Amino acid sequence: MKFTKIALAAAFTLAALGSAHAELTIGVVQPLTGPASGLGIPVKNGIMIWPKTIAGETVKLVVLDDATDPTTGVKDAQRLVTEDKVDVVVGSSATPVAIPMADVTAEAGTPQLATSPAGLPPGKDKWFFRLPQSNDVMAFAMVKHMKAQGVKTVGFLGYTDAYGELWLKALTAEGEKNGIKIVGTERFARADTSVTGQVLKLTSANPDAILIVASGSGAGMPQKAVMERGYKGKVYQTHAAATQDLMRTAGKDAEGTFVVSGPATVAEQLPDSHPSKKMAVAFVTNYEKAYGPGSRNQFAGHSADVLTVLEKAVPLALKKAKPGTPEFRSALRDAFETMGRTVISHGVLEWTPQNHWGYTNETGVMLKVVNGAFKVEQ
């Protein structure tokens, strides 16, 4: 430890004596292990294919695993802001981890770009910006589709964690506005091997539609369970399930399922007039070049979007201060709020001092699983 300190001191002195490039230190906290690793690992993969410089500044990445554990996430955030003195924190993709991290980043005056739709109490998100669409936005698109399909009653089968909880709230609120009632609420844990009891209870109420709230390959088991019960109504899934994993784990039972998604995953199918088409296609091309065809997913798109946002905001902040200073972090935060309309792969983002979510209700895209692939619903 002592040795490292001396080395660092020497490095700093050398740097201060007039080095070429200043460094932009970016802290990344993602669930690389644990239940949400299916969300965190693609984000990390997306970050790994970032360019080495942003706006002329060399990028120094510090990547830490939060293990889907809020305690670890908080510790990671504390380390990043006190030890590594990062200019911005990217994370976490697990909602229950991102939320307590906000306290730490706010106290340290470091902007946090969350890759999960984390809700905070009003007034608490001065330093907190979200990349994913809020569940409310997604629920808006989904409920609109349900209404158009004539759905009046919905059964809810979702994770017991924050993701499930937030979706339940969003669905209930949106459903009330549109005359759709939730007739059954069942919960399950990602590690569960069967949801027979829950599905039985739901199907016996015979709702018009069942919404499954799960993520990645965890969405397959409840999907199959519902179909195996012989359920004949409509099945909906959320944007965390908008990946090939759904088809891989549910097989034929995924046919005909409606999945809401951000635009990134269906880049090629977007109409040319869609604002995000170019960014989405770029994301998909880059990501699949590095990781193989079909590897695209909702979450990796966010990492591409973080890059876009930083590329736009960092030059604005550089005008006011140098990286590594509290002034720079403050300027970066201001830049996020004032940089205006930004087109990203997942839609159009516009953060304002009042709104750190930034998406409009039109962002959600309804997809349908047809022949083992996603097709945009018109």
Add this chain to the structure above:
Amino acid sequence: MDLSITSILTLDGLTNGAIYALLGVGIVLVFTVTRVIFIPQGEFVAYGALTLAIFQTGKVPGTVWLLLILAAVAALMELVTTWRHRGSALPAVMAALRTFVPAAVVCAVSAWAGPRNLALPIQALLTVCIVTAFGPLVYRVAYQSLAGASSLVLLIVSVGVHFAMTGLGLLFFGAEGFRNPPFWDTRFALGPLALSGQTLIIFAASAALIVLLWLFFERSLYGKALRATAVNRLGARLMGISTHAAGQLTFAMAALIGALSGLLIGPTTTVFYDSGFLIGLKGFVAGVIAGLSSYPGALLGALAVGVIESFGSFWASAFKEVIVFTIVLPVLLWRSLRSGHSNEEH
């Protein structure tokens, strides 16, 4: 709550319970012979399911390389120990080779077979061979030198092994889950019940395995030798029963049970790298209900756990784990009072 729902839930509970029974039996098996409370039993299940899943995708599963590394480590340990024990190089090298070669052969065959996308039964057989080979190696590396330690120390070692195997599982299989194709893809209607072919296979396999184990331990000489080791290690050694061989054989059997369980549950649900733990815990509950000593007890306990869990998930889905783990307590208390006050180990 009508008859059809009850029967569906009961069937679901029994199906899950059959898997828990296999695991419970494995845990009882390992405990009775080695006094190790083998928490990582569930990891063998996950490894089994996921290895087959990767074979299905036409690649060589990471478990093959892990097996190779583990075999090398075990062989090295064997080399050092035998050399120190016997004083000369030749028996040491022979012992090391004996440890290394079987695993290496399995690895070689798997590496060859991986990309060839062979038929499902053959891949299943290879999976079983790979995972079973893990058993004795895990024993050799982690437990053998601690054979005389107290049950608590062995329990903590089990925890360490569990962490290591889970982490390695994530490394080799990735974070996403897999679902295997069913071995028998039909559905039978039995009144309101829809029995899938897979369910029947699960029941048949569990029953067969339990009967075989019972016969092994009650009727065969090897089985009795294993039980002797558990009762009195020194006495068994004086009778020519090697503690180490007994341990390795037991772990091989436990790994075999785990692999088979993995094959059985692979088609019924999505298996993740860390699915093994919770399944293992429930099998463990079943084993504890059996007092960690009787196989029929483990079977009954497991079926009970499965059914309780199933009904619990119907009535209070969020609390089913609480229910399952709380019922252990009165059972443990009853067991402990019945077995009388044995003096604590010291």
Add this chain to the structure above:
Amino acid sequence: MDAVQPVAPSSPAAVPERPSALRRWGPLALVALIVALPLLPLPNFWILQLNYIGIYALPVLGLVLLTGVGGLTSFGQAAFVGIGAYTTAYLTVNLGLSPWLTLFIGLTLTGVSAAIIGAITLRMSGHYLPLATIAWALSLYYLMGNLDALGKYDGILGVKGLSVFGFELGQQRVFYVVVWAFVLLGALALLRLLDSRSGRAIRALAGGSQMAEAMGVNTLRHKVGIFVLAALLASVSGWLFAHFQRTVNPSPFGIRMGIEYLFMAVLGGAAHVWGAVAGAGIVKLLEDQLQVLLPKLIGTSGSYELIVFGILIVLVLKYLPDGVWSFIDRRLPRRQRVVDWHGAAHLPARSKPAAGQVVLEVQAIRKTFGGLVAVNDISFRIRAGQIVGLIGPNGAGKSTTFNLITGVLGMTSGAVQFRGEAIGGLSSRRIAERGVSRTFQHVKMVPDMTVLENVALGGHLRGRKGAIAAMLRIDRTEERQLLREAERQLQRVGMGDLLHEQAGNLAMGQQRLLEIARALCADPALLLLDEPAAGLRHKEKQALADVLRSLTAEGMSILLVEHDMGLVMDICDHIVVMEFGTHLMEGTPAEVQQSPKVRAAYLGTEH
């Protein structure tokens, strides 16, 4: 009374007169270091780490007491941390109570639940106890994660930090003081507790309850006591954690953390109080370094930490099972007890029976195990001042008879009367209370305690001060009395110069004498000796005989089970001979030696 010539001790270490400097100043130096750290210009992150280490050290302290000393393995400390944390989080966030108040509410809640859980699970023996703790730790975890009021898996957010009269304590140096004040207080309390009457009783728990119960220790109550104490320490940790982390969710209170606490205790040295701090510190720093180092070495893939952690657990248990602190402790000079009890008052003595009065009356006691009759209607009596020998070939049922009389085994039928009071059916603890003391066939003592402390355990029933008095250090007067009594008994059996020797270092003869001294420390009216001469050399047997004779001269009654015929015939006034559980004959030594029945039983009949 004369002190009998002592048996030459086998390897007396030269006992220094003053405590070694290292031993006396070492702990103070450690404390000074802990106090000084926040004043140094260390990076803030290090202070954060130290705060975490302190918070973790508290439940590990509890585990040192519970598992390291008491021998009760618990995976459930993390669940108690959770109760403390959730209590304060819920009450401060939802009801706006002051954290200082919720600390006590949390302690009460944790204490009550620990008492309930402990009363149920601590009856379990062997490996059932750790399994039970795993089970209820899991159910508590899932309960915490599924209750709406507790925010389910996402927990409670926005917990405020601690403040005193409006002054925020923050998360850095000032908070450090609070955390480590608790840790040091906890360590001090435990150190004091372990060096007291209750402490001796607790240290005796690990060896099995038979001996402790025979000394009058209520083992279940003591087990529940240390369990609750450990839970209270965990509760304080939870309270600190909630106000430090500002957020409470179930994940740090699950089985993973429970295992980690146990690992910290084992790594640090489960039997040593300072091992808790060492263990917490090492594991925390290790985790931290792994998180930083591994990505640099192997690349950013999260699973490596878990793998390395798992492997480390296995390695530590293989090569360092006693922990790091015991490594250090062994290299320090031995702890010396300050001798300050010479002026202490005598403990009140029990009234002794008059000479010739019947002390023990055994009436047709019988014990069957299934179809086997181990003790078949044995009757005899012992008068005050007598030494009665109970002899017979192996398997005659002598030790079983002993166990029946002392309450270790239950009688199938028959009656036993001690000084006119029926004691059949009473537990061994109750029988010990009435003035019956015993030794054991296989010496049962606490090897880590000194000879003096072992003997003082025998005087457990003659003291009153409990755990709280011990921790507050208001038990010193009584403690001095007990130690004085123990010294007196040791001198009586001729071991007066071995007071401060580790009991585990004694030779067999000395161990037997230790047991006798311990039994005498209870001030009994009847002494039961189970093969006291087994393993003794000739000189040692002579010394033993002298001791026993001097005891009876003072009015003590003795029942002796023994195989050494020379000793038996030499000192016994009356002998009872058993064979196959049945009363063969009884009489004076001369009568027994002449009896053809006895000869036939031992040597076989002539053809």
